[in-house]
Amino acid sequence: MIAKKIDSLGVDIIEAGSAITSDGEREAIKRIAGEGLNAEICSYCRIRKEDIDAAIGCDVASIHLVVPVSDLHIQEKLKKDREAVREMAVEMTEYAKSHGLLVELSGEDASRADLEYLKSVYNAGIDAGADRLCFCDTVGILTPERAYDIFSDLSQLRAPISIHCHNDFGMATANTVAALRAGAREAHVTINGIGERAGNTSLEEVVMVLYSLYKQKTKIDIKGLYTTSRLVSRLSGIPVAPNKAIVGGNAFTHEAGIHVHGLLANTATYEPITPELVGRERRIVLGKHAGRSSVVLALKELGLSASEKQIDDIVVRMKELGDKGKRVTDADLQTIAETVLGIYQEAKVRLEELTVVAGNTVMPTASIRLKVNGNHVVEAGVGTGPVDAAINALRKAVSGVADVQLDEYHVDAITGGTDALVEVWVKLSKGGKTITARGARTDIIMASVEAVLEGINRLIQQEQNRKS
The missing domain is CATH 1.10.238 (Recoverin; domain 1)
Structure with missing residues (x-):
């Protein structure tokens, strides 16, 4: 789902994973490669034959061949010397090309590497058939000024070069834009800026900075940025910070x-x-x-x-x-x-009784009795937990009268202890209209039902006010 959504945005390349990682990773990459997407499907690879073989087995079009290039990585991680690493880069590039793969040769920890050695690795890779190059700011220490100077030089090489930034100092977007201005032909980005440690460069930030501040249009469908952000957040389980640029809850x-x-x-x-x-x-x-x-x-x-x-x-x-x-x-x-x-509007939906049963041997189940417009309504619902069951029963009971969608749900403990007073805050929508409501009790289930009921009654009242 994520690959299809990203493809619909208009990205050129999707690095779908690292094929050597696991059976599950290989299955996912192969399925994405077989979807017939417009984007080129790529696998991350170390400079090892087994990594490339795993990528070949996933039917990808290209590999992101990552070569450690700083002395720190060469000596401490690989326990090798510069010449040995350069030879490994050439050998694996030739091997991948002989199997019909596009190769993006990447310098890992390039921002801490000797620039002349880095260029020697790139040139040797180009001679071996590398199609593209990549400069990785692996620990996020670039500055925009240094990025501009480096890419003004590297963009003169015989193959297009890309920029791959991490956000350890919050500079990923600025460094990426600086590299693009200096001649980088490609940017490595992620949705919502997710990634190792503080994350990678955010696609939505780069695209909108280029569009709005530098008047440079990309192929990206900018109207799809928010829905893509929400999808990735939901499926990855990684929430977006409220103050995140462009896609954060508070951005507008x-x-x-x-x-x-x-x-x-x-x-x-x-x-x-x-x-x-x-x-x-x-x-x-x-x-x-x-x-x-x-x-x-x-x-x-x-x-x-x-x-x-x-x-x-x-x-x-x-x-x-x-x-x-x-x-x-x-x-x-x-x-x-x-x-x-001096107005008092009587609630149209009132709670009369709620019973919830939950335990480790039964599916959480709730039964609810409401008074809706003077009529008694009894309904039941199940859920993943007691709160979910209670809300599902409530929504079924008011179906047809107030068909609402629960968009957001937040819980805060106001006091300490096991008998803490909790505040539940919800956002509901109905027919394009949204409303927020709150419930506060020591019982989280009752607080949740109270908040949703409050919101339902307000939505009904709003609708009646607009009609009158």
């Missing part, structure tokens, strides 16, 4: 009142690019930094109107909640607004 989220006020006048005031450009949407959230503009916008979304004095009162109450360290959810805002405006 605004709270501060001065920002929102500017955005309402012109979105360019506090956004370097529009979220739609990368397949995203703008979000305005509420908190202690929110101002009147945010509240007016949120009240409009809720279908409520208020006087200037009432808006001021709502802002003060909302900031008080934020000052206590709490997230200000849509449900919080509506409760505050209804109190200030």
Whole structure:
């Protein structure tokens, strides 16, 4: 799924794994190579015959042949000398070429290597048939200035050269862009910047820096960047930091009142690019930094109107909640607004009874009884855990009345101990509309159900407000 999605973005080469690693890795690489993708499928290889044989068995088009080139790696890791390593690089390049493979000859730890020795390895590799070269900043110590100087030199070699950066000092994107400006023909990148230690260069950052700041278009479908990011995060189990550039949850989220006020006048005031450009949407959230503009916008979304004095009162109450360290959810805002405006809207969906059974010999099962628009509804559900079972039962019970999608779920322990008060925060969506809600109890199951119920009732009320 990931390979197909990356291919649909328009990348040129997919390094699908290292064939020598395991049976599972080989099976995955072979399946990807057999998918008929547009991208060239590549396997990572050490300068060892068994690595190349494993890659050949996976039907890949090319190999990324990695040669340790720093004295530290040559002496401490390989226990060899420079000449022996150069000879190994030539021999394995010739072997791979004799089996019909494209070869990208890569200098590992190149940023700590002697540049003249590195060039001698590259030139020997080119003479042996290498199609491309690669410079690896294996421990992320390049600076943009040094990267530019190095690639101004290496780009004069007889084969195209690529840049492979790690992000140990947070410089991977800057170094990659500097290398490209100096003549590098290819960049090694990963989705979300995932990779060893602090990660590798982020594809979405490089593509958008080139597009927006250097006015250089690539073949990459930029509208697919966010959906690709989400897919990789979900399937790899590696979350994206909220403050991650381009694809992080907060990248196009605004709270501060001065920002929102500017955005309402012109979105360019506090956004370097529009979220739609990368397949995203703008979000305005509420908190202690929110101002009147945010509240007016949120009240409009809720279908409520208020006087200037009432808006001021709502802002003060909302900031008080934020000052206590709490997230200000849509449900919080509506409760505050209804109190200030003297409105009380009775919940359309009420919980009457919930029973959950779980253990190491039974699948977690929940039964729930609700009162929905005055009618009693009883439903049951199963799940991977007791919370999942309870939420599934709840969603089945309100199906048809409020078909909601649970988009996000967060749990925080407010107090310590086994009887800790937990706060559950959820984001729900229905028909293109999203809402956030919170539940707080010592029972995580009840807190979760309470949060989802709160969100469901608010979504129903919003819909009714818009229709009236």
